[in-house]
Amino acid sequence: MGFLDIRNATKSYGQVEVLHQVDISVDEGEFLVLVGPSGCGKSTLLNMIAGLEDITTGEIAIKGRMMNGVHPSKRNIAMVFQSYALYPNMTVGQNITFGLEMHGVAKPERDKAMADVAKLLQIEQLLDRKPGQLSGGQRQRVAMGRALVRNPDVFLFDEPLSNLDAKLRVDMRTEIKKLHQNLGTTIVYVTHDQIEAMTLSTRIAVMNGGYVQQLGTPKEIYDTPANLFVATFMGSPSMNLIPVKLRVDGNAVYADTKNDQDEKVSLPVFEPSATVKSCDGQSVMLGIRPEALTDPEGADQRSTHVERIRNTVTVTEPAGSDTFVATTIGGAECVARMRSDADVAPGRVSEFAFNMEKAVLFDPKSEARIA
């Protein structure tokens, strides 16, 4: 049993089930990120944890205490909203202490808690201002202060950074991460930004269409996505998917496709499992991330399974640290991530190195990874 348990939780509006059988257990001190495109049900799930939406079936428990039907204020949670939801008619100080006041905490205690939080977030000079007079980043801090001051069991964040500009977003991201490391609190964090998900979390739940597609550490999600959706949603640029035909040859399995000169290409699958071996002659998708598809010099030196293919470069996009190179393999558009000084030019045929240790296979019908 975890610190926060979501057991078989579903949510329906009338006949329509919008969240299906969610099962997640979060340990104390974990940073769980719910990520997915809009409408995937991540905010609904967060609101169910907060008690802002009813749970249709299933259970949610915090610290072993059943939360179904418990009022939000009795769950000992705090929430930071996308719009910050600062009370416009109250000063920053009043905003921060409102929750304590509602819980009947005495004034001296409230003031002390407020002072501590204000110091932690460096917003002492803002305490007498109204939210309307604050910048976006300041509002964000106040919203976090309001959550922190309650010292809750679980922090809930609902896309807290999406209203900030790019630079501020990165700064605040770091700050949230620091807070988590320093305070060791349990956090459930909703975002549609996969970079936020990767950088902040200790575990990620990727959601789509009301289902949890995959639950795992950032590394698991990134390296071994459970299905095509997770593979394409996480990572930028997203994973290349090349249609191939599997060919079993003794103990080895080859993924056959063609380059853009209509030459046959055979890529040996790294350490094929029994399942893979049973797929002789089947058409599948080969997934390979851009950083595993490079120029030969830039290929991972530790990898023992680097395969080279000659193919025509269509577009090059120098991005400073790297150069992204587009090409067409087996009819699929692919992006390779090459060193910035790689010798490539549009229209020229170059060598592309496949790090087959990082390649994964998907069944195109079920979209699931072939493990």
Added chain:
Amino acid sequence: MAVTDPAVGASAPDFRTRLQHWIPKIVLSPSLAMIFVFVYGFIAFTVYLSFTDSRMLPSFGWVGWENYSKLWRLSHWEISLINMAIFAGLYIVVCTAIGLMLAIFLDQKIRGEGVLRPLYLYPMALSFIVTGTAWKWFLDPGIGLENVMHTWGWTSFSFDWIKNRDFAIYTVVLAAVWQTSGFVMAMFLAGLRGIDNEILKAAQMDGASNWNLYRRIIIPQLRPAFLSAFVILAHLAIKTFDLVIALTGGGPGRATELPATFMYSYTFTRNQMGIGAASAVIMLMTIAAIMIPYLYAELREKK
């Protein structure tokens, strides 16, 4: 930890949550109860009365459709319906047009807007018990505008609509427009002030003339203001009663009778409450025919 409540651990909702669940409905219930009794209950009562032989006071002898058949035989009723169509149509269109025009003009950074706005708005504050008399005088050719023009030397000027059977209804429209167009102006002004200026700038970059800017960009964005204005105006048009009584008393002849004056006169001064109730039912059905589709569209959209 600020507050925890270790005692509560059951799976049933706690008392406070259940209470919170019921409070909104409890808060709403007195208003709903009042509306159901005083509006829908009374409507039901009126429908019932329309099938009875009530004359001076409600009585409960069932007469079936007799009141309705009598009602449709009355030329008086026919006149009041035709008048309603003319009045409501013109009133709503003219008020909207004037209100929109004034709002657009006032929105051009006009000096003295602060003075003009209350001037346009104040008629809404006055009751027609006496402004009706002022209007009556003003429209009266013998003492009002026509007379003034004549004394100023413009002897061919003629403005005798209020005395003319065919035009009197337009004077009712005029006075009604006077009363509410300022209010409509305020609604449109509010709508205009809420439009994002960046859109306007973008449209100007695209080379839109002022005329096109309003026609193509701004006015379409005022849709909510148009709808609100329509509801308010339609409701005022249907309830128009004092104005007619004060301005023309339904005359000349019966030229400015409206359904509301018809209903009042049959119910209260002619002791034919059954026919009055029947006319009220027809009025309500007309209102419902106009309003229910509107409400349906509006409320469904917002959901």
Added chain:
Amino acid sequence: MKHLMMTMKASVAALALSVGGANAADVEVLHWWTSGGEAAALNVLKQDLEGQGIGWQDMPVAGGGGEQAMTVLRARVTAGDAPTAVQALGFDILDWGAEGALANLNDLAAQEGWDDVVPEALQAFAKYDGKWISAPVNVHSTNWVWANKAVLDANGIAVPTTWEEFTAAVEALAAAGVTPIAHGGQAWQDATVFDAVAMSAGGPDFYKAAFIDLDEDALGSDTMKEAFDRMAFIRSHVDENFSGRDWNLATAMVINGEAGFQMMGDWAKGEFLNAGKVPGEDFLCFRFPGTTEQVTFNADQFMMFDQGGSVSSEQAALASAILSPSFQIAFNKVKGSVPARTDVAGDELDACGQQGMADLAAAASSGNLFGSMAHGHAAPASVKNAIYDVVTAHFNGEFDSETAVAELVDAVSIAK
């Protein structure tokens, strides 16, 4: 809440007994006499009652010749909170009598001998089913013509006594460039003229048949067409701005010499007196030509609402005070009308008032006293208003005389 419950219980009890809302020793009086003179006159009554220790709760609701007050009365009765006494006219009294809502004043009437002093035609509206239910205050006669003497003299016109003389006088005035007839185009004013015109065109029997008995033959007769033709004549001799004009502005036209005649009830006299004019010297009053013998009337009365089966002592005192000769004279002097009882001396009234009293007494004894259709003393409200509709429509040119006759028959049959 508890208080509310108690009030509710109390009021339910009150409803059951049908007791009025006023305090035990108070009379609550609903009326529409709010203009200066009328109200002052009514104040005489109030002081009289207060002298007897009876409080007066005033409930004035003006407007539309009592229409507003009647609407309010219905609301009050429906609420179970009827006023003690209510000013009312003609058929409204009988209608309330028929509802069984009014008190029986027979004992008082017998004691004070009302039957002998109140004209029979008036009694018809003060009694229901043989019981006195209201106390008459005054009698207005409606078939008066008011004329500016200077204007008439200047054009060599004598007081016309027949329709022919009247048309000649009117045409003479028109030729002289004076507006012959001052008129206000409101339904009730049109109907007031119509009353007199119909009476002069067809005589008393026709009037009674058409407006009181609502006889279809009379309503559809050629005489009725003649009456409408005469209305058309009058219509063609009023000024252009007549429509919607208040009657007193029409009276002002006569006072100012802008017009020669006005057909209006005796209340118009107040306007002349108020303007400092003297009857017989500055202005003339005479019966509408062709109706010299007849009087069409309307009478203000106070209905007494039933107070739990018997007449309360306050009501009796009020009714008695209303019919006392001193009040009758004091009030009618101001109001322009004449006393409802024919046995009081009219010395205090002016020339027109004295003539009115004499006419009334004569008409009452010769059977020439009729209720005015226009003022709700000939036919019930529904019929009255149906006739209004036709008369006004005709007067404003919507119908020609022939159509008007047909419409009249039809309208009356629907309203009956």
Added chain:
Amino acid sequence: MAVASSDTAIRTGRIARTFIYLVLLLFALFYMLPLYVMLINSVKPLSEITGGGMMNLPDIWTLEPWRKAWSEAQIGVQPTGLKPYFWNSIQMVVPAVAISTILGALNGYVLTKWRFKGDTILFGLMLFACFIPFQIVLIPMARVLGVLGLAGSTWGLVLVHLVYGIGFTTLYFRNYYAVFPTELVRAAQIDGAGFFQIFWRILLPSSGPIAVVSVIWQFTNIWNDFLFGASFAAGDGAPMTVALNNLVQSSTGVKEYNVHFAGAILAATPTLLVYIVAGRYFVRGLMAGSVKG
């Protein structure tokens, strides 16, 4: 008003601006006309009015009609003027406006922030109730008030105005709260605030503009009502409009038009004041919600 439009993107030429000013001034004259007629005639002796020339300035200026209308004119049997009735109206209007506005605000709050199944239909029913013509409810209303024991009392009138005003106040507040961020309510819930605390501490302090709209609307309608005031108030508890009507209407008496107009302006003073004082907030309030839907 210096909100939002300080940066109007539209520029107009000199000729167009002259035209605009001309039109605006013409309409200002049009709106002022009846008030001019009333004012001018309220400071003339009666003889000047009946002598014709109702549009002319007075030859003799007098404030006598005003004094008479306020304290001397015959309203019923007693020459009290409008003075005593003013207080009656205040006693009726203040609670009716206050209660209907508060209830409207609460209803709007429930209908936007505490949605439940069927709430839209209930709101539709409340809104449709705005359209009921008052004349048809008179008789059944009298009966109900009689049964409740409220006939002829100020509280009865307050109830009547409450019932027929609540649809509008609910409409205004609902539209206003519809655009009020729901996240604030959720944040407050998590902070532990209850239904009324959220309303009182979070929503109400931000409701100024729409409250102005609601109050103006209700105040004007209730103050100017005649039908209910005449039917459901006892004689000396009658509101101002009934007294004014008694002053102005008299079927067979002398009409003192100058006193009538003075009385009319006196009776309208509170509503005029409300429009002038609160008018600037009015457009702002409308802007803040009621026309945005």
